[in-house]
Amino acid sequence: MTTENSAPVSGSIMVVGGGISGLTTALEAAEVGYEVFLIEKEASLGGRVSQLKHYFPKLCPPTCGLEINYRRLKDNKNIKVYTLSEVQKVDGKPGNYTVSVKTAPRYVNSNCTCCGECAKVCETEISNEFNFGMDRRKAAYLPHNMAFPQRYVMDPAMSKDDREKVKEACKYNAVDFTMEERTFDLKVGAVVFATGWQPYDATRIDNLGFGRYQNIITNMMLERLASFNGPTEGKIIRPSDDKAPETIAFAQCAGSRDENHLPYCSYICCMASLKHATYIRAQYPDAKIYIYYIDLRTPGRKYENFYAKLKADKNVFFVKGKVAEVSEESGTGNINLVAEDTISGEKIRQTVDMLVLATGMQPTCAIDKPAADLTFDDEGFIINDFSKGGLFAAGCANKPADVVTSNQNATGMALKAIQTLRR
Structure with missing residues (x-):
């Protein structure tokens, strides 16, 4: 039981989306002491920035910003990262949410050293969505050279013969085709949606x-x-x-x-x-x-x-x-x-x-709306209701923005999430 002036039920924050806005939100909250759950639907963090050659204002390559953030992430024990994961439902109220999360199997465990031997023997090829289908890649693949975590993925489309080959080729017992999809609940006090954008x-x-x-x-x-x-x-x-x-x-x-x-x-x-x-x-x-x-x-x-x-x-x-x-x-x-x-x-x-x-950019939420008590405008951007608190949108989930603006906004949303916990 809590009173108006007591601590909330949960002191944790969830950030949905591991692009540049999500990373910034998660790190800003974690580095002042809060537990953060970072949920990313792809196999790697980085979002759209990881697909760029350069980005403004300094025309830096993605390595410039992402590697610094990945280092901060590795050094911070307050952040728990879930890749290949999606939020199914958010129930509750500010300070006390139950979030249902579904995680798809990577079929590769933490023993992976990225040696690439699995890709060498794999013959199954799939469309490379990271390159917008302009080429193909092996069904045993590293998402891209800056992938975080640095761990291979086995695509479910891999043939039965190739599954045997890649398992045999792995010297570190990292390939595990017994992994299954799982759903679990997390208790958090606030949720920041940094779900980004899709090219129209x-x-x-x-x-x-x-x-x-x-x-x-x-x-x-x-x-x-x-x-x-x-x-x-x-x-x-x-x-x-x-x-x-x-x-x-x-x-x-x-x-x-x-x-x-x-x-x-x-x-x-x-x-x-x-x-x-x-x-x-x-x-x-x-x-x-x-x-x-x-x-x-x-x-x-x-x-x-x-x-x-x-x-x-x-x-x-x-x-x-x-x-x-x-x-x-x-x-x-x-x-x-x-x-x-x-x-x-x-x-x-x-x-x-x-x-x-x-x-142009279309908010991801226009295509896939989260099952949460959120308000959207006609174009699918999330409207922040600061009077209600608890659930917020950062970066391009809230409005069209460049990297600099998204980062500034993400810092603000980290503060809003923290304020929810401190009420």
């Missing part, structure tokens, strides 16, 4: 041809192509023929600021395309880059200066106009696009080697 499904944008034409890709696919641990080891090439592109167009607001898709601005897309232009220019100094936009949003002096440098580049062209339709040039795989220049009023027809769709 570009196949739903009928007029922009994604999925029909091979040389139309999304901004996150380009990010993976440019990354040294991506499907092409950092080489930006056309998917159809591995050709070095000489002309590349970007279609901004692909599915964003559109009442038929995402009605809001996703905040990150303009800066992402400007960053991608620097990737291309670094590899192909003579390539011509065309950025079709409604209006460019570069908030803050640093971002505006970044835009000004690209605007001065003689091989980067900014066209104020939205790409309306696309088609494929017969025999070449080149992309024909049609847009209207809103300044001159002229219709533009252009052929490029490759088209990049700057798709």
Whole structure:
């Protein structure tokens, strides 16, 4: 029994989502002494940041931020990490929640040394979702080079023969196919949802041809192509023929600021395309880059200066106009696009080697709503109710945001969670 001024039933905090916002929330709470349960549905922490080549404001590689956080995580005994895990239900009230968590089997235990012998003998291949299906990987795999925990995963799709092979190949008795899915309850005083975002499904944008034409890709696919641990080891090439592109167009607001898709601005897309232009220019100094936009949003002096440098580049062209339709040039795989220049009023027809769709961010909760007493806006973002307390949203679960803003917000949500426990 508790009174209004006594300690809550539970002094623990749960953070749902192990991306940059979830990591920040968990670490900020744990480093001031609170027990934290960090729940991540993927096999590794890191979220979207782990898929980037560089991120703003300093254009750091993911290793810059993630490795520091992983070190802090290893050094802190207050954090318990559950990967391949999802929250099934949240019951209770602020200070006293019961959370049901379901964990899928990894089929690999803590003996794993990441020697890779299991992958060498495994012949079963699966689509590599980390690279958005642009390549395939073995069914015995390390999620990526910065995976945390550094432990292999055995995909359930692995053939029976391969299961025997990988088990025999493992010298450390780390492979265990007897592992089963399990569900358990955790008692916590507050829950922070840092469930992040999904790239908007570009196949739903009928007029922009994604999925029909091979040389139309999304901004996150380009990010993976440019990354040294991506499907092409950092080489930006056309998917159809591995050709070095000489002309590349970007279609901004692909599915964003559109009442038929995402009605809001996703905040990150303009800066992402400007960053991608620097990737291309670094590899192909003579390539011509065309950025079709409604209006460019570069908030803050640093971002505006970044835009000004690209605007001065003689091989980067900014066209104020939205790409309306696309088609494929017969025999070449080149992309024909049609847009209207809103300044001159002229219709533009252009052929490029490759088209990049700057798709927006959709909150994961719009696709998979948590079974908890949360309030959502029309787009699926969680609305924080600070008067009620107990359940909060951090980072892109709450609003479209870049890495810096997400981290700042996550620190605030850690404090809100702590305040719930201290009432």
